[in-house]
Amino acid sequence: MAKTRQPQRRLLESFTIKGPDGVIKPGDSVLMKAPDSSKQPYVARVEEIEATGPQASQVKFRVRWYYRPEESIGGRRPFHGSKEVFLSDHYDLQSADTIEGKCYVHNCRDYTKLRSVGTEDYFCRFDYKSATGSFVPDRIAVFCKCEMPYNPDDFMIQCEDCSDWFHPSCVRMTIKEAKKLEHFYCESCVAENGKRLQKSHGATEQSEEKIENHARHGPYLAQPGQAYGLTPSVHVLVAATRYAYASAAYRLLHRAHCRAGESVTPAMPLLLHPRFPSSHAACGHRAVHGDAWALHFPDLHGRRQRRINVACRATRAREAPGSTGAAVPPQQTAPAAAALAKEAHKYFDHAVVTVRAGDGGHGAVLAMPASSPSTADAPKSPRRRSDRGRRSGGSKKVSYKRNYDGSVALPMGGHGGDVVVYAHEAEETLLRFHEKARYCAKRGGNVGATGTLSSRMHNGFAGETLRIPVPVGTVVKRKKGAVLADLAHPGDEVVVARGGQGGISLIDVPEYRRRKAMALSPNIMRDASDKVLIHGQPGEEVSLELILRVVADVGLVGLPNAGKSTLLSAITLARPDIADYPFTTLMPNLGRLGGDPTLGALQFSSEATLADLPGLIEGAHLGKGLGRNFLRHLRRTRVIVHVVDAAADDPVDDYKIVREELRMYNPQYLERPYVVVLNKIDLPKAQDRLSSLAFEISSIGCEGCDDNNTSKGNLNGNTGEHNTSSETKVEGGEKELGDYPRPQAVVGASVLKHIGIDEMLKEIRAALRKCFDHRLPEP
Numbered sequence: 001m002a003k004t005r006q007p008q009r010r011l012l013e014s015f016t017i018k019g020p021d022g023v024i025k026p027g028d029s030v031l032m033k034a035p036d037s038s039k040q041p042y043v044a045r046v047e048e049i050e051a052t053g054p055q056a057s058q059v060k061f062r063v064r065w066y067y068r069p070e071e072s073i074g075g076r077r078p079f080h081g082s083k084e085v086f087l088s089d090h091y092d093l094q095s096a097d098t099i100e101g102k103c104y105v106h107n108c109r110d111y112t113k114l115r116s117v118g119t120e121d122y123f124c125r126f127d128y129k130s131a132t133g134s135f136v137p138d139r140i141a142v143f144c145k146c147e148m149p150y151n152p153d154d155f156m157i158q159c160e161d162c163s164d165w166f167h168p169s170c171v172r173m174t175i176k177e178a179k180k181l182e183h184f185y186c187e188s189c190v191a192e193n194g195k196r197l198q199k200s201h202g203a204t205e206q207s208e209e210k211i212e213n214h215a216r217h218g219p220y221l222a223q224p225g226q227a228y229g230l231t232p233s234v235h236v237l238v239a240a241t242r243y244a245y246a247s248a249a250y251r252l253l254h255r256a257h258c259r260a261g262e263s264v265t266p267a268m269p270l271l272l273h274p275r276f277p278s279s280h281a282a283c284g285h286r287a288v289h290g291d292a293w294a295l296h297f298p299d300l301h302g303r304r305q306r307r308i309n310v311a312c313r314a315t316r317a318r319e320a321p322g323s324t325g326a327a328v329p330p331q332q333t334a335p336a337a338a339a340l341a342k343e344a345h346k347y348f349d350h351a352v353v354t355v356r357a358g359d360g361g362h363g364a365v366l367a368m369p370a371s372s373p374s375t376a377d378a379p380k381s382p383r384r385r386s387d388r389g390r391r392s393g394g395s396k397k398v399s400y401k402r403n404y405d406g407s408v409a410l411p412m413g414g415h416g417g418d419v420v421v422y423a424h425e426a427e428e429t430l431l432r433f434h435e436k437a438r439y440c441a442k443r444g445g446n447v448g449a450t451g452t453l454s455s456r457m458h459n460g461f462a463g464e465t466l467r468i469p470v471p472v473g474t475v476v477k478r479k480k481g482a483v484l485a486d487l488a489h490p491g492d493e494v495v496v497a498r499g500g501q502g503g504i505s506l507i508d509v510p511e512y513r514r515r516k517a518m519a520l521s522p523n524i525m526r527d528a529s530d531k532v533l534i535h536g537q538p539g540e541e542v543s544l545e546l547i548l549r550v551v552a553d554v555g556l557v558g559l560p561n562a563g564k565s566t567l568l569s570a571i572t573l574a575r576p577d578i579a580d581y582p583f584t585t586l587m588p589n590l591g592r593l594g595g596d597p598t599l600g601a602l603q604f605s606s607e608a609t610l611a612d613l614p615g616l617i618e619g620a621h622l623g624k625g626l627g628r629n630f631l632r633h634l635r636r637t638r639v640i641v642h643v644v645d646a647a648a649d650d651p652v653d654d655y656k657i658v659r660e661e662l663r664m665y666n667p668q669y670l671e672r673p674y675v676v677v678l679n680k681i682d683l684p685k686a687q688d689r690l691s692s693l694a695f696e697i698s699s700i701g702c703e704g705c706d707d708n709n710t711s712k713g714n715l716n717g718n719t720g721e722h723n724t725s726s727e728t729k730v731e732g733g734e735k736e737l738g739d740y741p742r743p744q745a746v747v748g749a750s751v752l753k754h755i756g757i758d759e760m761l762k763e764i765r766a767a768l769r770k771c772f773d774h775r776l777p778e779p
C-alpha cells in the first residue's frame with residue numbers, strides 16, 4: 001500500500017491579510033470570526049503562523065485565546081471594564097480564513113492613558129486558567145471606600161490630600177457634580193484638617209511648644225511692663241491656636257482687676273494657671289469680640305519676661321486697652337480670625353462625636369466548579385472543544401455545606417462592626433473627643449471576589465465591634481435627639497450604631513444549567529439588579545452628644561478660695577490643686593470618703609464620693625466665671641456642702657450668693673439636705689464671729705419645710721430633675737431663699753489646721769443617712 005506523504009509544515013514570519021495594516025506577525029492580537037455572526041468576534045494572540053502549502057487556505061494560525069468576562073467562569077463582575085479581556089491558557093489552531101483583522105490589547109495602565117478608545121482597543125490585566133476558572137493575579141488593589149477593584153470605565157475622583165480614589169456615588173455626588181469640582185478632599189482628610197492646620201505652622205511650632213511648657217509649669221505671677229519679644233507671626237499663631245489659653249487668661253485678668261468701665265492694663269499682675277491651655281478654663285467665657293491684649297509672664301526659669309500679644313476671636317484689630325504696643329496688625333489678625341472661628345471650645349464634660357458602624361462585606365458571584373456533573377451539558381462551541389476533555393474529566397460529586405432545607409449554603413459577606421459606648425472607670429473627662437470627633441468601626445470582610453463555589457468557602461469575617469470608653473456618669477444622646485443611655489455605672493454600655501449586614505452570594509450559571517443549579521440553591525443570579533444583594537449594607541452613622549455628669553454623693557460648693565479643695569484633701573485621699581488665688585480648681589475633683597467605723601458596713605455605711613467643684617461667683621448661672629459649666633454636676637449629688645470662708649468680709653452674703661446661684665440654676669438643688677462649713681476658723685477674724693455667723697446662717701430658710709426635702713430632692717440622681725436634652729436652667733422659682741429648708745447643720749472648722757473635722761464629717765454622714773432613710777420603703 002502506497003504511503004500518503006504528510007504535507008511539509010513550515011513556520012511563517014508574517015502573513016498578510018486584506019485591509020490596511022494587514023501584516024500579521026507572531027505576538028500580534030487578532031479578531032477572529034465567531035461561528036454565530038451576530039456575536040462579537042473572538043480575541044486571540046497569534047503564537048505561530050504555519051503553512052502547509054502556498055494557498056491561503058493552507059495557512060494556519062496557532063493562537064492563544066483571550067476570554068471576555070462573560071465567557072469566564074463566574075461571569076462579568078462589577079469591576080470588569082467593557083473592553084477587558086483575560087489572556088487564557090487555552091490554545092487553538094485556526095485557519096487564516098477566520099481572521100477578521102488586527103486588534104490591540106494593552107495593559108491596564110496604557111489603556112487608561114489612551115486618548116480615545118477605538119473598537120479594536122482592549123486591555124488585559126489577568127491571566128485566566130480556563131480549566132479551573134482562576135485568575136492570576138488572584139487579588140488586585142482595591143480603591144474607594146467601597147473597596148472595589150478599579151474599573152477603568154467608572155469615573156473616579158482623587159482626594160488631593162491622601163491621593164485615594166473615590167467613586168462619586170460613594171461620596172454622595174453625581175458624576176456631573178464631581179466633574180465640576182476643582183478640589184476634592186475625602187471625609188477623613190476633612191476630619192483630620194484641624195490637626196493639619198496646626199501642623200502646617202511648622203516654623204512656629206517650637207515657640208508654641210515653649211509657651212505651652214511654660215504654662216504647664218506655672219502658676220506665675222508676672223511683672224508689669226516687661227516684655228518678651230515674640231515675632232509677629234508667632235503672636236498671630238498664638239491667637240489662632242491658643243484661644244482657650246488666651247481667653248482664660250483674659251478672663252482672670254478681667255475678673256480680678258477690672259470693674260465696670262475699667263480696662264486691662266499692662267501694669268496689672270497676671271496669674272496664669274498651668275492647666276489653661278488644655279483645660280476647659282475658657283469655656284463659657286466670651287471675651288469681647290475683636291479684643292487684643294498683651295500677656296506678660298516670666299519664662300520657665302523665671303529669668304526672662306515674656307509678652308505674648310493675643311487676639312480673642314479677632315475679626316478686627318484694635319489697640320489693646322492701655323497696652324504697650326499690643327495691637328495686632330489687621331493683616332495678621334485676619335487669618336487668625338478664620339482659624340479661631342473653626343476652633344471649638346474644649347469642654348471636659350461635653351462633646352459631640354460622629355460614629356459610623358462598619359459596612360457589611362460584599363458577597364460574591366460564584367461559579368459552579370468544573371467538576372460539577374452539570375458541566376457535561378455545556379454546548380459544543382468550536383473554540384471550547386479543545387479543553388472539553390480536561391474539564392469534564394472529573395464527574396465526582398462535590399459535597400457542599402447545606403442549609404436545613406437541603407439547599408446549598410452560600411457564603412455571606414461579614415457583618416459590619418457595631419459601635420458601642422461604655423462607661424469605664426479609667427476615663428475622667430471627655431476632652432479627648434475634642435481631639436478626635438469621628439470614630440468608624442471596621443467593615444465586614446468580603447467573600448472571595450473571584451471564587452468558585454467550593455465546600456471550603458467561608459463567610460466574610462465580621463467587622464470588630466468598636467468600643468469607645470467614656471467616663472462613668474456620661475449621658476449619651478443623639479445630637480438634638482433622644483437620650484440613648486445614661487452610663488451611670490462602670491461597665492454600662494449602649495450600642496449606638498449597628499453595622500451593616502453582609503451581602504449574600506449568588507451562583508452564576510448559564511441559561512442551560514440554570515434548572516439544575518436552581519435545585520441546588522435558591523440564590524441563583526438572574527440579572528444585573530441582583531448586584532444589590534451581593535453588596536453589603538451600609539453601617540449606621542450617627543452624631544452623638546456626650547454629656548458628663550459627675551457621679552458623686554456630696555457636692556462641695558462655695559466661692560473661689562473658700563477652701564473646698566483643701567477640705568476634700570483633708571478628708572479623702574484626693575490631692576487637688578490648692579492655692580490662694582481664685583479658680584485654682586478648673587475641673588471637678590473627686591474623692592472617696594471612707595465609711596464611718598462606728599456604723600458598720602452595708603446600707604448605713606456612710607461611704608460616699610465627694611466632688612469638689614470650681615468656685616461659683618455671682619452671676620454663675622448666667623455663665624460668669626466657671627461656675628455654670630459645673631452646676632450641672634450637682635445633678636446627681638444627694639447632699640450639698642457649702643464651704644464658706646468665715647474670715648471673709650461678709651461670709652453671710654457669700655453664702656447667700658452661692659445659694660442664690662443654685663436657686664437660679666435649678667431650684668431643686670436647694671431642696672436637698674445640706675451642711676454649711678464655716679471654714680478658716682483658725683484665723684482670729686473668723687473665730688471671733690463664729691457663733692453669730694452660725695446663728696445667722698442657720699436661721700436662713702423655713703422651719704419645718706426640710707422634713708420632706710429629701711423626698712423632693714434628687715436621691716438617686718435623676719428624680720424630679722429637668723431631664724432635658726441639655727442642662728437647662730430652671731428659671732427663677734417663685735420662692736425666695738428663705739422659703740427653702742434650713743441647713744442640716746452649720747459647723748465651724750479649719751480644714752487646713754484639722755480643727756472641727758470630726759464634727760463636720762458627722763454632720764455630712766448624718767445628712768447622707770437621711771437621704772438613705774428616705775429611700776427606704778415604708779415599713
Ligand SMILES: Nc1nc2c(ncn2[C@@H]2O[C@H](COP(=O)(O)OP(=O)(O)OP(=O)(O)O)[C@@H](O)[C@H]2O)c(=O)[nH]1
Nearest residue numbers: 561562563564565566579580583584585615751752
Ligand atoms: N487659714 C486657713 N487657710 C485655709 C483653710 N482652708 C483653706 N485655706 C487656704 O485657702 C486658699 C484656697 O484654698 P482652696 O482649697 O484652693 O480653695 P478653693 O475653694 O478650692 O478655691 P477654688 O478652687 O479657686 O474655687 C489656700 O491658700 C488654702 O491654703 C483654713 O482652714 N485655714
Ligand SMILES: [Mg+2]
Nearest residue numbers: 564565584585
Ligand atoms: Mg479648689
